Structures are given as C-alpha cells and as structure tokens.
Amino acid sequence: MFHGGGGFGGGGGGYHIHGALDSDEDDVLGKVYDRKVFSRIPKYLVPVKKWLALGAIGMITRSLAQLAQPALIAIAIDRFIQSGNLGGLNIIALALLGVAVLVWGGERISTLYLAYAGQSILYRMRTELFNHLHKLSLGFFDHNKVGKLMSRVQNDVNQLQEVLTQGVLNMLTSVLTLVGIIIVMMTMNAKLALLTFTVLPVLGIIVIIWQKYARRAFIRVRRAIAVVNDQLQEGISGVRVIQSLSREDVNIGQFDDVNKAHLDANINAVRLQALMMPTVQILTAVAYSLIIIYGGYQVLAGTMGIGILLGFILYIQRFFEPVIQLTMLYTQMQRAMASGARIFELLDVEPEIEDRPDAIELPPIKGEVKFNHLSFSYEPGVEVLHDIDLTINPGETVAIVGRTGAGKSSLMNLLGRLYEVNKGEIILDSYNINSVTQESLRQQIGIVPQDAFLFSGTIEDNIRYGYLEASREKVIEAAKTAGVHEAISRMEKNYDTPVGERGGNLSAGQRQLVCLARAILADPPIMILDEATSNVDTNTERIMQEALRRVAKGRTCIIIAHRLSTVTSADRIVTLDQGKIVEMGTHQELLAKRGLYYQMFETLSALEPEQ
Amino acid sequence: MSPTLNNISFDVKPGQLVALLGGSGSGKSTIANLISRFYDVTSGRITVDGTDIRDVTLNSLRKNVGISQQDIFLFSGTIRNNIAYGAVDADMQQIEAVAKAAQLHDFVQSLPDGYDTWVGERGLTLSGGEKQRLAIARTLLINPSILILDDSTSSVDAETEHLIRQALDKLIEGRTTFVITHRIPIIKSADLILMLDQGRIVETGKHNDLMAKEGLYYQIYQSQLMTDNNTEEDSERSK
Numbered sequence: 001m002f003h004g005g006g007g008f009g010g011g012g013g014g015y016h017i018h019g020a021l022d023s024d025e026d027d028v029l030g031k032v033y034d035r036k037v038f039s040r041i042p043k044y045l046v047p048v049k050k051w052l053a054l055g056a057i058g059m060i061t062r063s064l065a066q067l068a069q070p071a072l073i074a075i076a077i078d079r080f081i082q083s084g085n086l087g088g089l090n091i092i093a094l095a096l097l098g099v100a101v102l103v104w105g106g107e108r109i110s111t112l113y114l115a116y117a118g119q120s121i122l123y124r125m126r127t128e129l130f131n132h133l134h135k136l137s138l139g140f141f142d143h144n145k146v147g148k149l150m151s152r153v154q155n156d157v158n159q160l161q162e163v164l165t166q167g168v169l170n171m172l173t174s175v176l177t178l179v180g181i182i183i184v185m186m187t188m189n190a191k192l193a194l195l196t197f198t199v200l201p202v203l204g205i206i207v208i209i210w211q212k213y214a215r216r217a218f219i220r221v222r223r224a225i226a227v228v229n230d231q232l233q234e235g236i237s238g239v240r241v242i243q244s245l246s247r248e249d250v251n252i253g254q255f256d257d258v259n260k261a262h263l264d265a266n267i268n269a270v271r272l273q274a275l276m277m278p279t280v281q282i283l284t285a286v287a288y289s290l291i292i293i294y295g296g297y298q299v300l301a302g303t304m305g306i307g308i309l310l311g312f313i314l315y316i317q318r319f320f321e322p323v324i325q326l327t328m329l330y331t332q333m334q335r336a337m338a339s340g341a342r343i344f345e346l347l348d349v350e351p352e353i354e355d356r357p358d359a360i361e362l363p364p365i366k367g368e369v370k371f372n373h374l375s376f377s378y379e380p381g382v383e384v385l386h387d388i389d390l391t392i393n394p395g396e397t398v399a400i401v402g403r404t405g406a407g408k409s410s411l412m413n414l415l416g417r418l419y420e421v422n423k424g425e426i427i428l429d430s431y432n433i434n435s436v437t438q439e440s441l442r443q444q445i446g447i448v449p450q451d452a453f454l455f456s457g458t459i460e461d462n463i464r465y466g467y468l469e470a471s472r473e474k475v476i477e478a479a480k481t482a483g484v485h486e487a488i489s490r491m492e493k494n495y496d497t498p499v500g501e502r503g504g505n506l507s508a509g510q511r512q513l514v515c516l517a518r519a520i521l522a523d524p525p526i527m528i529l530d531e532a533t534s535n536v537d538t539n540t541e542r543i544m545q546e547a548l549r550r551v552a553k554g555r556t557c558i559i560i561a562h563r564l565s566t567v568t569s570a571d572r573i574v575t576l577d578q579g580k581i582v583e584m585g586t587h588q589e590l591l592a593k594r595g596l597y598y599q600m601f602e603t604l605s606a607l608e609p610e611q
Numbered sequence: 612m613s614p615t616l617n618n619i620s621f622d623v624k625p626g627q628l629v630a631l632l633g634g635s636g637s638g639k640s641t642i643a644n645l646i647s648r649f650y651d652v653t654s655g656r657i658t659v660d661g662t663d664i665r666d667v668t669l670n671s672l673r674k675n676v677g678i679s680q681q682d683i684f685l686f687s688g689t690i691r692n693n694i695a696y697g698a699v700d701a702d703m704q705q706i707e708a709v710a711k712a713a714q715l716h717d718f719v720q721s722l723p724d725g726y727d728t729w730v731g732e733r734g735l736t737l738s739g740g741e742k743q744r745l746a747i748a749r750t751l752l753i754n755p756s757i758l759i760l761d762d763s764t765s766s767v768d769a770e771t772e773h774l775i776r777q778a779l780d781k782l783i784e785g786r787t788t789f790v791i792t793h794r795i796p797i798i799k800s801a802d803l804i805l806m807l808d809q810g811r812i813v814e815t816g817k818h819n820d821l822m823a824k825e826g827l828y829y830q831i832y833q834s835q836l837m838t839d840n841n842t843e844e845d846s847e848r849s850k
Contacts, residue, residue: 506636
C-alpha cells in the first residue's frame with residue numbers, strides 16, 4: 001500500500017501513447033462467433049452450472065408445454081367435440097390446465113435461475129476487472145481514459161453476461177421450439193406444413209437484407225452515444241473553466257450537434273425496427289391465407305378435420321416468434337463478442353511491473369538509497385534519465401532541484417518502482433528493489449505527492465488510508481507531526497470531518513498536510529516529498545517546514561524542492577538537468593561553483609523577499 | 612455553521628492591483644469565486660462600475676472577468692483550440708500574439724505539430740508551468756477588464772516561474788487585478804492588500820501602511836523573512 005496515495009503530479013512532458021488499449025467503443029459489431037472469446041467463457045459458466053441447468057430445464061419445459069397447446073386443442077375439436085365425447089373433452093381441459101401450470105413453472109424457474117447465474121457472472125467479472133486494474137502499473141493509466149475503463153467494467157460486462165445467460169438459452173429454446181413445431185406440423189399434415197414453409201425463403205431473404213442495414217444503423221447508434229458521453233464527461237469536468245470563459249453557448253451548440261446526431265441515428269434504427277415486425281406480420285397473414293384456402297378446401301372435402309386447421313393456425317402464430325428471436329440474437333451475439341473481446345483485452349494487460357517469482361520480503365532497512373548507473377525512458381529511444389549515479393546515506397536529507405522536465409519526478413517514480421528501471425539498478429541497503437516484493441518495498445517508502453489526493457471519507461479515514469490498523473492516538477500523533485492537528489481540532493467535527501471528492505472543505509495547504517500525516521503514520525524509513533510549498537501561504541509553509549524537520553529526523557528524506565528554505569536546510573543538494581546529475585553538494589558549495597544551481601538560485605532569490 | 616466570509620467591504624479603482632492574503636481557509640478563493648459569480652452572496656452585494664453583478668447577465672459579467680484558477684483544466688483538442696477556448700472566433704495572429712505574451716510561443720514552436728499539437732486526455736502531457744502559461748494565454752485572449760489570479764505560480768522551478776511572472780506582468784497591465792498569492796514582490800507592488808483571517812478582513816492598505824501598523828501582515832512578513840534567513844544560517848552552521 002502506498003502511503004502517499006498516488007504518484008507524482010509533475011514530471012516532464014512526453015508523448016505517452018503506447019500502452020493504450022486497442023479496441024475502441026467504436027467497433028461495436030464484429031464477429032458472431034469469436035473463438036478467443038468463447039474459449040474463455042466456460043470459466044465463468046462452470047461455477048453457475050447448476051443454475052444454468054435449472055434455467056435450461058425451465059425453458060425447455062415451457063417451450064414443450066407451449067408446443068403441446070395447439071395440438072391438444074386440435075385433438076379436442078376433431079376427436080371429442082365432433083364425436084360428442086364429453087369425458088375426453090374433460091381430460092383435454094385438465095391437460096390444458098396442466099400445461100398452463102408447466103408453462104408457469106418453467107417460466108418462473110428459468111427467469112429466477114438465469115437471473116441468479118447472470119448476476120453471479122456479473123459479480124465475478126467485475127471483481128476480477130477491479131482487482132486486475134489495481135495491479136496494473138501507472139504507465140497503463142497514463143494512456144487509457146477513465147471513462148473508457150469504466151465503460152468496460154460496467155457496460156461490456158453487462159452486455160456479455162446477458163448473452164451468456166438469457167441469450168444463449170433463448171437461442172436454444174428458439175431452435176428447439178422451431179424444430180418442435182416443424183415436427184408436429186409435419187406429423188399433423190405434411191402437405192399443409194410444406195405449404196406453410198414456402199413463406200420461409202421469402203422471410204429469409206428479407207431478414208438477410210434487413211440485417212445488413214440494421215447492423216449499420218446499430219453501429220451508428222453506438223458511435224453516436226460514445227461521442228455524446230465524451231462531450232458530457234468533458235463538459236462536466238471542465239465546467240468551471242467553461243463558465244469562467246463564458247463558453248456555455250458554444251458548448252451547448254456543440255453538444256446539440258452530437259446529441260442530434262444520436263437522435264438521428266436512433267430514429268433511423270427505429271425506422272428499420274419498425275419495418276421488421278409488420279413485415280413478419282404480413283408474412284404470417286400470407287401463411288394464414290394459404291392455410292385457410294388450402295386447409296379450408298380440404299376440410300370442406302372432408303379429407304382433414306377442422307381441429308387440425310385450427311391447430312395449424314395456432315402453430316403459425318408461434319412459428320415466427322422464434323425466427324424473429326433468432327435474428328435479434330444475431331446482433332446481440334455480435335455485440336457480446338465485441339464486449340467480450342474488450343473485457344478480455346483488459347484482463348490480458350500484463351502489469352509492466354510484477355514481483356519476481358523469487359521476490360523476497362524487504363526486511364526493515366536503515367534507509368540507504370543507491371542509484372547505480374541508472375538510465376530510463378518512457379518511450380523507447382527517448383531517454384529521460386541518463387546514467388544517474390547517486391548514493392544517499394541513511395538519515396540524510398537530499399533536495400533534488402532542476403528545471404521542469406529535468407527528470408526529478410521520474411527519478412522518484414523509479415524509486416517507488418512505479419515504473420521499471422531500463423538500465424542500471426536501485427539498491428536499498430543491500431537489496432535491489434527489483435528483487436523484493438512491491439508491497440514490502442512500498443511499506444518502507446512514504447510518498448507525499450504534489451497534488452494531494454483525498455478519498456471520500458473522514459479526515460481520520462484519509463490519514464489512516466495506508467495503515468488501517470492504526471489507532472486513533474497514532475492518527476493524532478501523525479497529524480501533530482505533520483502540523484495539521486491544530487487545524488483539524490478547530491473544525492466542528494474535528495477528525496470526523498468528512499472530506500469531499502475534491503477535498504472541497506479543506507484548503508489546499510490543509511490537504512497537503514493531511515497527505516503528509518498519511519505518509520508519516522506508517523513511519524517509513526524513506527520518505528519522498530514532492531514539494532508544493534510554493535502553493536501555500538507563509539504560515540502553512542512554516543508549519544510544513546517545521547513538520548519536515550520533524551519528519552527528517554531518523555529517516556532518509558528525498559525532497560523535490562522548489563523553495564529556498566528547503567534547499568538551504570537540506571544536507572545535500574542534487575541538481576538535475578536534462579536527465580543528468582550536473583551538480584551535487586551543499587548549498588554553499590554549489591553557490592561557490594557558480595553553475596546551474598547558482599543561476600537557479602539567483603532567479604529564485606530575485607522572486608523571494610530580500611535576504 | 613459560521614459563514615465562510617463575514618462582513619467584507621472593500622473598494623477597488625479601475626486598473627488597481629489587489630493582493631488577497633491570508634492563511635489556508637481564510638476565504639481568499641471564496642472572494643474570487645464570488646466576483647465571477649460562481650456563487651451568489653448570501654448578504655451584501657458586489658458591484659462592478661456601480662452595477663450589482665446580479666443585475667447583469669452572467670455571460671456579460673464573465674466576458675469582463677477573467678479568472679485563472681489553481682487547477683488548470685485542458686480540453687482534449689489542439690493547443691490552438693485550448694488557447695481559443697473562450698474566444699472561438701480568434702484568428703491565428705491573435706492566438707500567436709497572446710501565446711507570445713504568455714511566454715508560451717517558443718515552446719509551442721518547438722513541438723513538431725506546433726499549435727496543432729493535441730493536448731488533453733490522451734494527448735501531449737504539458738508540464739505544470741506550460742499549463743499555467745497556456746491558461747494565461749487563454750485568459751489574455753478574452754481580454755477581460757477584471758482579472759482574478761488564484762495563486763497561479765505553484766510548484767514550478769525558478770526559471771519557469773520567471774517566465775510565468777513575465778507573462779503575468781503582461782496580463783496584469785491595464786486591468787483591475789485580484790491576485791491570491793504569497794509572493795512578497797507582487798504583494799509589495801499591490802495598490803491594495805487585503806489581509807484575511809477566518810473570513811474577515813483584518814487589515815487593508817499598502818505594504819508600507821501595513822508594515823507601519825505592525826499587525827498580522829507585519830508578523831507574516833517578518834516570519835517569512837525569518838524562515839528564509841534561519842535556514843540560511845542553519846546551512847551555514849552545518850557547513
């Protein structure tokens with residue numbers, strides 16, 4: 001657990017595009033069957049196989065029972081009504097009742113158990129994704145939008161789950177019903193059955209043509225909604241800037257455009273959908289007409305019972321329903337495959353940094369830090385750190401200074417092993433950081449990042465974030481060391497004061513001090529501070545400086561320094577420039593050198609009150 | 612709950628530079644938010660050129676009040692789009708002019724795609740200093756007559772800060788400016804210093820007046836000098 005609760009905010013610019021997930025929300029419809037996706041599905045189905053089996057039994061029972069209804073009615077008419085057999089009629093009535101009970105039971109069981117299975121798959125997949133996301137390295141999050149990741153965990157999982165349970169079983173029962181109807185019709189009257197089936201090729205051609213357009217329409221809808229979501233996200237997160245620049249009208253206009261595009265896409269899709277059902281109804285009517293003409297003729301000729309005719313009409317009603325279901329399923333399957341591909345792509349992202357199989361727990365260290373000819377690049381070929389060779393003694397306070405983009409934050413990120421070293425090594429006491437577990441490494445390194453991130457919860461929760469078992473006394477002690485105890489005590493609910501997502505009710509200075517307290521609580525032998533003191537008022541700065549002095553006692557302290565008072569009080573100053581160490585020494589030594597530090601110091605002094 | 616701000620009264624002449632000072636949570640940012648009417652005052656009023664800001668449209672108010680906030684938000688789009696975010700009709704010449712004034716032009720020129728470089732989510736990551744200068748350019752382009760700077764000089768190296776300072780000087784020129792800062796040089800040049808404590812104005816005046824008072828401002832000024840001098844002596848001693 002990272003005591004600082006985050007990495008470094010600063011850091012030089014760079015083009016960090018690699019490592020982004022490939023498949024976009026845009027390519028929504030792909031293959032109907034993707035072997036790679038399918039091969040991974042059993043893993044999720046096995047644990048719920050009992051529920052799935054029960055759901056399947058329910059569905060099959062319902063389909064078969066429904067299949068029996070027209071046949072029973074046909075028998076009632078032809079055998080019993082016409083012959084006036086009241087006893088037989090009673091039996092049929094009872095049988096119809098029994099069938100109704102079976103339909104009810106089957107429906108209930110399938111709905112219930114499929115929901116169980118579906119929800120449990122949903123739960124498992126989300127848990128797996130969340131856990132996986134927590135293992136991924138920072139580099140991954142540099143390149144992937146939060147919104148897209150959210151969409152994978154939420155929408156895609158939902159989509160896939162639905163198809164895995166409802167969808168697949170719907171398909172099975174549709175096929176089963178269809179085959180059942182065909183068999184029953186064929187046995188009742190083969191000629192009549194074949195006549196009915198003549199409508200099928202027509203339906204087939206219509207469906208194939210319709211599918212082509214429908215697919216395009218659905219893709220358009222999904223793309224349009226993705227654009228709408230993007231605009232929404234940016235409009236909401238940037239609302240302060242938008243309002244202060246009075247750009248509401250422009251943005252409202254832009255949103256109106258994309259929203260309208262979404263509306264158009266939907267209307268287009270609805271038009272297509274509205275075409276399919278009536279077409280099927282017309283075909284049903286055509287089938288009816290054929291049956292009535294031909295069947296009626298046969299009934300009149302006395303070669304067929306009127307019950308059979310009625311039975312056929314009832315079957316035709318049931319015949320087209322599964323056909324439509326299957327065409328709908330086709331699109332649903334395509335979407336689910338795309339969703340599945342995106343989910344598994346995310347699950348397959350390997351953390352760039354993993355514990356070695358033989359990684360050991362880092363034992364308590366004294367706090368010596370050795371950078372051994374270290375080089376590093378985020379992008380192949382663009383080195384941001386070159387041949388850094390630096391040893392920091394236990395208990396020493398080192399200030400790292402340099403221009404924006406000099407590599408200060410990168411160096412600290414590597415020490416916390418948020419990124420992997422490319423060349424050279426980092427040694428703590430005598431342990432290479434790559435040879436120990438990340439958890440044990442980070443337990444001994446406290447980080448206070450520049451941008452203080454607070455979690456929703458109370459102030460106490462936030463201080464205790466990385467060290468849950470800490471007592472209240474410990475929390476207060478840490479707050480005292482960080483110099484924030486007084487400010488907290490002044491609050492109405494003191495340590496129980498809730499802090500919002502953006503820490504709105506705390507000032508910037510207080511947020512930083514809370515983060516400092518968070519890091520202090522774990523009492524790590526090494527403390528890394530990305531100084532942001534120039535962001536706070538004089539009083540808070542003094543509090544921080546005093547806190548730093550307390551914190552530095554007995555531990556190794558590395559500070560990315562921006563303030564004169566910090567650099568002057570450090571044991572040693574390291575000046576970085578363009579990824580290289582250019583100077584090293586105490587404040588006085590470096591001033592005497594009249595090099596880069598001297599230049600920077602001059603500029604800095606000019607900005608600060610006269611000495 | 613006690614109000615965040617309490618009985619605040621002050622008067623600023625056109626073109627003056629006002630420094631807002633005070634500890635964390637003293638209400639500096641709240642004043643800034645009220646001037647551009649992100650929130651409405653619960654009692655009392657704010658007037659601009661004699662007109663209550665609630666009597667004019669938000670749009671026209673904010674066209675006249677530029678605000679540069681602490682956390683700078685970039686939109687996904689090109690650098691050009693981001694600079695012209697509040698003035699969509701601005702042409703390239705105007706954009707380059709404000710970028711030059713904000714000390715951003717040279718940096719942009721050094722990028723392979725120049726002003727067409729994509730920033731924001733999934734785009735180029737700008738450093739803190741570059742972002743700030745972009746925000747200054749953005750504000751310059753809407754050319755507001757009132758300017759609010761919410762501690763725009765945070766955590767950057769001295770050289771970048773120097774660049775930002777130059778950009779700021781350009782920005783402040785000829786405008787009524789409110790600046791929330793802890794920087795003595797800016798504060799010293801302010802026409803009016805408002806010293807805030809727990810939501811109240813405890814001292815107001817120019818640097819010299821406040822120093823003469825030997826009150827809270829004086830103490831803070833002394834202590835800031837002391838902090839720097841002390842550490843200076845510390846390092847001398849350790850040497």
